[in-house]
Amino acid sequence: MASSPLRRRHRAKRIAIFNHKGGVGKTTLTLNVAAALGSLGKGVLLVDSDPQCNLTSYLLEDKVVDNLLDQSDGPNGETLWSAVKPIVEAEGDIKLIPSKELSVPNLHLLPGDIRLSDFESELNQLWADCLQRKVKGFRGTAALSAVVNDVAEALDVDFVFFDSGPNIGPLNRSILLDCDYLIVPAACDVFSVRALKTLGHTLATWIQDWQTILALAPDQVYRIPGRPTVMGSLMWKFHSSRSQCRYRATLWKRSSRSRKEATIAPR
Numbered sequence: 001m002a003s004s005p006l007r008r009r010h011r012a013k014r015i016a017i018f019n020h021k022g023g024v025g026k027t028t029l030t031l032n033v034a035a036a037l038g039s040l041g042k043g044v045l046l047v048d049s050d051p052q053c054n055l056t057s058y059l060l061e062d063k064v065v066d067n068l069l070d071q072s073d074g075p076n077g078e079t080l081w082s083a084v085k086p087i088v089e090a091e092g093d094i095k096l097i098p099s100k101e102l103s104v105p106n107l108h109l110l111p112g113d114i115r116l117s118d119f120e121s122e123l124n125q126l127w128a129d130c131l132q133r134k135v136k137g138f139r140g141t142a143a144l145s146a147v148v149n150d151v152a153e154a155l156d157v158d159f160v161f162f163d164s165g166p167n168i169g170p171l172n173r174s175i176l177l178d179c180d181y182l183i184v185p186a187a188c189d190v191f192s193v194r195a196l197k198t199l200g201h202t203l204a205t206w207i208q209d210w211q212t213i214l215a216l217a218p219d220q221v222y223r224i225p226g227r228p229t230v231m232g233s234l235m236w237k238f239h240s241s242r243s244q245c246r247y248r249a250t251l252w253k254r255s256s257r258s259r260k261e262a263t264i265a266p267r
């Protein structure tokens with residue numbers, strides 16, 4: 001697709017359900033929230049931006065996924081990699097790819113690709129190019145956003161959900177900075193709680209750095225906005241009765257004098 005300096009951000013709200021901790025239910029939650037919105041009549045575009053392609057594998061038949069991945073590097077490619085490949089190979093602007101129709105009402109999928117890791121390895125250089133006010137830096141950093149924008153526009157969906165891999169890398173940086181909202185799923189364990197702190201710190205730095213870079217952006221270039229609102233965290237693997245026990249135990253230690261205080265239920 002030809003570059004368009006007039007590309008406007010589509011109205012669909014872009015949401016990432018993200019935590020860099022692995023296995024905390026990002027993919028499962030993304031799919032279920034999207035399906036619930038679909039059943040309410042809202043149009044949802046699911047973007048599998050995780051090179052593991054779990055969401056794609058979950059939603060499409062194995063042979064369809066195999067075919068998509070076999071073809072994705074060629075001229076008939078229809079994955080996210082096929083769409084951003086011209087940017088990575090400096091051959092031009094993004095290529096428009098079709099979304100996949102799903103059996104779930106009102107849901108559409110942009111399929112993931114293991115080759116997205118090739119795109120990721122370009123993104124640090126593209127970020128540095130932005131600092132030098134190079135248009136290619138801004139176009140590259142916003143490439144995935146532009147792909148999503150064109151498909152969201154064509155389908156006129158209400159929501160876009162990104163399903164991302166478990167890491168704090170340049171691919172997830174450009175995705176989170178493209179989102180309007182971020183929801184952080186976390187399991188009730190010490191590692192997940194620690195991950196919340198790291199993510200908060202990293203996100204704040206990314207937002208600040210990107211706002212500095214945006215001040216350098218040339219006019220008429222499509223760019224990611226870089227101001228995601230954190231809607232909150234969503235805890236799971238939470239057992240209310242056990243948690244009450246643990247809470248009680250804590251109180252017993254801190255205040256062994258008062259049995260009454262020790263039986264207060266958790267909030």
Ligand SMILES: Nc1ncnc2c1ncn2[C@@H]1O[C@H](COP(=O)(O)OP(=O)(O)OP(=O)(O)O)[C@@H](O)[C@H]1O
Pocket residue numbers: 021022023024025026027028029050054164165166236
């Ligand atoms: N609410 C839930 N109740 C029970 N099991 C769940 C729930 N959510 C997710 N799981 C299970 O937890 C495992 C990890 O879930 P999922 O793949 O969604 O996590 P993820 O954060 O996307 O992982 P990754 O970081 O590898 O992308 C899966 O086996 C999934 O079936």
Ligand SMILES: [Mg+2]
Pocket residue numbers: 026027028050054163164165
């Ligand atoms: Mg996942």
